[in-house]
Amino acid sequence: MGTSCGEARHAANECDIKVFCCPKLGNSLEEYEDAWAHRQTRTPVGIRVAVADGATESSFAKLWAVLLAESYVRSELAGAEFFARLKPARRLWRRRLAGRPLPWFASEKAEQGAFAAFLGVEIDAHKNRWTALAVGDCCLMQVDDVGKGMRVLEMFPLQKSSQFTMSPYLIGSRSDSESLNERVQISKGSLRDGDMLLLATDAMAAWLLRQHEEGRPLWKWLYRKLGTPESFAAMVAYGRKNGLRNDDFTLVRVIHHDSPVEAKER
Amino acid sequence: MAYQAEISRKNPGCFLFLVDQSESMEDPFGGGEAGRRKAEELATILNKLIHNLCIRCAKSDSIYDYFHVGVLGYSEASCKPAFGGELSGRSLVPISELASKPLRIEDKVKKSDDGAGGVMDQTVKFPVWFDPYWKGGTPMCAALKEATKITQTWCQEHPNGFPPIVINITDGEATDGDLVAEARKLAAVSGEDGSVLLFNIHLSSTAGPSIELPGNGNKLPDQHAKQLFEASSTLTPFMVARATELGMPAEENSRGFIFNAQPLHVIHFLDIGTRPANVHLR
Numbered sequence: 001m002g003t004s005c006g007e008a009r010h011a012a013n014e015c016d017i018k019v020f021c022c023p024k025l026g027n028s029l030e031e032y033e034d035a036w037a038h039r040q041t042r043t044p045v046g047i048r049v050a051v052a053d054g055a056t057e058s059s060f061a062k063l064w065a066v067l068l069a070e071s072y073v074r075s076e077l078a079g080a081e082f083f084a085r086l087k088p089a090r091r092l093w094r095r096r097l098a099g100r101p102l103p104w105f106a107s108e109k110a111e112q113g114a115f116a117a118f119l120g121v122e123i124d125a126h127k128n129r130w131t132a133l134a135v136g137d138c139c140l141m142q143v144d145d146v147g148k149g150m151r152v153l154e155m156f157p158l159q160k161s162s163q164f165t166m167s168p169y170l171i172g173s174r175s176d177s178e179s180l181n182e183r184v185q186i187s188k189g190s191l192r193d194g195d196m197l198l199l200a201t202d203a204m205a206a207w208l209l210r211q212h213e214e215g216r217p218l219w220k221w222l223y224r225k226l227g228t229p230e231s232f233a234a235m236v237a238y239g240r241k242n243g244l245r246n247d248d249f250t251l252v253r254v255i256h257h258d259s260p261v262e263a264k265e266r
Numbered sequence: 267m268a269y270q271a272e273i274s275r276k277n278p279g280c281f282l283f284l285v286d287q288s289e290s291m292e293d294p295f296g297g298g299e300a301g302r303r304k305a306e307e308l309a310t311i312l313n314k315l316i317h318n319l320c321i322r323c324a325k326s327d328s329i330y331d332y333f334h335v336g337v338l339g340y341s342e343a344s345c346k347p348a349f350g351g352e353l354s355g356r357s358l359v360p361i362s363e364l365a366s367k368p369l370r371i372e373d374k375v376k377k378s379d380d381g382a383g384g385v386m387d388q389t390v391k392f393p394v395w396f397d398p399y400w401k402g403g404t405p406m407c408a409a410l411k412e413a414t415k416i417t418q419t420w421c422q423e424h425p426n427g428f429p430p431i432v433i434n435i436t437d438g439e440a441t442d443g444d445l446v447a448e449a450r451k452l453a454a455v456s457g458e459d460g461s462v463l464l465f466n467i468h469l470s471s472t473a474g475p476s477i478e479l480p481g482n483g484n485k486l487p488d489q490h491a492k493q494l495f496e497a498s499s500t501l502t503p504f505m506v507a508r509a510t511e512l513g514m515p516a517e518e519n520s521r522g523f524i525f526n527a528q529p530l531h532v533i534h535f536l537d538i539g540t541r542p543a544n545v546h547l548r
Binding site for chain 2: 055056059105107112115165166169170172
């Protein structure tokens with residue numbers, strides 16, 4: 001389960017996956033409120049990857065982010081119907097809080113529920129296609145390995161760094177069906193050998209897009225150089241001096257291969 | 267660029283409320299239900315503001331000290347810290363301490379969704395920090411002078427922090443000097459990230475439509491309102507954007523001035539991290 005920071009390596013059928021994350025500067029690891037998960041799937045044969053970003057201004061958001069990411073990778077639903085089946089995750093969230101003695105302010109905040117942004121990507125390894133599902137501002141970026149600078153093929157659901165706000169619509173741990181359907185975004189695309197998919201929580205995604213917009217793209221570095229927690233930490237340190245907003249950061253890098261590969265260091 | 271400092275537990279923000287407790291606050295409030303006094307409206311606003319700040323800072327089973335909060339009451343010939351009970355005499359208090367030390371917590375019953383299409387009664391906690399109070403004159407200039415001292419100390423102790431926000435809640439009739447001149451001195455107190463922001467909430471006996479965050483004083487109904495508008499700081503670009511998000515009519519030159527309306531959104535003008543758009547403000 002994606003709850004610890006650092007690196008996780010996994011060789012699925014046709015993908016190399018690495019996860020990088022770290023908490024907001026000034027916060028402890030226990031206060032990191034993003035979550036991630038990935039899992040091999042049988043129908044279709046492939047892999048599911050998810051990232052979720054618990055909102056700072058909500059309580060027990062980490063737990064909710066973990067439940068969302070885990071629910072997605074264990075589900076077979078790839079469309080908006082996934083969100084209609086969150087009852088067990090919501091029940092689990094409530095159960096974890098039930099009976100806990102809370103002071104008045106904590107109890108009232110918990111009544112509002114926890115909130116998180118979510119992005120899930122299903123990769124169909126046979127058809128070389130992906131389907132992404134998002135609510136909020138976690139982003140998917142697809143970059144190919146063609147040419148010197150590499151090309152950005154897809155940015156989803158936000159396309160520009162200016163589209164990020166401090167108040168996105170998020171998924172609540174209390175039932176909030178009122179307008180969720182209108183907020184769900186879905187995208188699909190195809191994959192070629194060597195394509196890189198990046199799943200990132202908001203601050204990291206916004207910064208990567210801004211670097212791209214300003215002519216200093218990091219895609220090549222992310223593809224070829226990012227490999228260890230230390231290299232991620234170095235990138236974050238560089239970012240903090242160059243406009244990266246202080247937040248929890250999660251970046252999942254998926255590199256797609258047409259044919260099965262063994263787990264190996266790139 | 268000013269007003270960019272991140273608010274965190276290490277580098278907290280500061281809200282200082284100045285509350286008018288003069289005898290004119292006994293008069294009826296022009297912007298609400300008949301028979302309600304301005305002093306009652308003020309107590310309601312202040313309790314709600316502190317309540318909402320506590321909820322904003324609540325995190326799982328604890329509360330993060332993103333803000334320190336002070337309240338100065340002005341009446342008769344003086345201005346003094348207005349916290350009661352265990353917090354008596356304190357000028358600025360971390361939000362966690364405020365949350366744990368209200369004067370009392372009342373139980374109120376409210377209707378809520380029962381999850382099955384019906385409505386049920388739910389008991390909710392209503393902490394009370396202030397009761398209505400009124401007596402004597404309106405030494406608002408003394409309050410602004412005291413706020414100047416407190417914020418100077420705060421800025422010295424937090425040189426890189428987000429500048430303090432001072433929120434004056436009054437019926438607008440200062441009896442001890444030139445309100446605008448004192449307000450300018452207060453708004454000149456500054457740290458590395460900019461100068462103090464002064465907002466004014468005008469609770470008038472004059473009935474009429476509420477006015478929020480105006481860019482000019484043209485539509486204000488009387489001289490007191492115009493003077494308070496004059497004494498109010500211009501909102502920062504982030505505040506204009508946040509106010510717009512929250513449905514307030516903010517524009518580039520908007521000032522932190524509200525006439526006969528509840529100013530609850532004002533505490534959301536400072537950013538402490540992602541705020542879900544689908545949480546409805548109380």
